Amino acid sequence: MKTAMGMLLALAATAVQADNVVTNVNLGGSATELSAAFGVTHLEQGAFSDTFYFSPSAGTYSVDASLVTLGFSPNTxxxxxxxxxxxxxxxxxxxxxxxxxxxxxxxxxxxxxxxxFGYVNFEDTSFTPASASYSGTLNISAVPEPDAYALLLAGLGGAGAAACRRRREA
Known part of the structure; x- marks a missing residue:
């Protein structure tokens, strides 16, 4: 029994899992364009899974995002x-x-x-703590609702009709 328990603990110690981050990030900017910056420093070696939730919470948006990391060596x-x-x-x-x-x-x-998702120092365990980081940005802009497109098309149609009427009168 002690041998089995010791083997189980040894196996658990070799399964490397980095710290995982779950956080809420507030977007700032105007009513139509919002942006946020975020970043994480992982001090633990191994695989990680980080999740970021951004405000506002509901709606339809045009979204673009970026991530970047730079290290001194691929192992760190x-x-x-x-x-x-x-x-x-x-x-x-x-x-x-x-x-x-x-x-x-x-x-x-x-x-x-x-x-x-990713990993930190997965192959080289000589660096402790890991202290590896990344950062990024998320940008959103409002996407017009279908009724806004309908109103835009109606306005363009009205302007086109007025232009045709003026052309005929001239």
Whole structure:
């Protein structure tokens, strides 16, 4: 029994899991364009899963995002494995000393959630604590509702009709 318990503890000690971050981030800016900056420093080695929730919580937005990390060596920095904004994957460039990810403007509905997955110092355990970090930005702008497009088209149609009427009278 003691041998089995010792093996279980040894196995648990070798399964490396970094600290995970879950946080709320407030967006700032105007009523039509909002932006936020965020960042994380991981002091633990291993895999991580970070989740960021952004205000406002509901609506339809045009969203773009970016992530970036820079390390002194590939063994002492963050390596991104995946990142998503409401299920929309960010394009990731790496691994290496300089890694980044981005999401081009995409129309997204609902509360905004960014999930970032990766690992820190996964292969080299000689660096303790890890102290690897990344940062990023998320930008949103309002997407007009369908009735706003209808009003715009009606206005353009009215302006076009007035221009035709003036042209006929001249």
């Amino acid at each position: 920095d963050v390596t991104f494995t995946a990142a998503y904004v409401n299920g929309n994957a960010l394009s990731l460039i790496g691994p290496g000393l300089f890694e980044y990810g981005f999401l081009l403007p995409t129309v997204i509905s609902g509360p905004l959630e960014l999930s970032v």
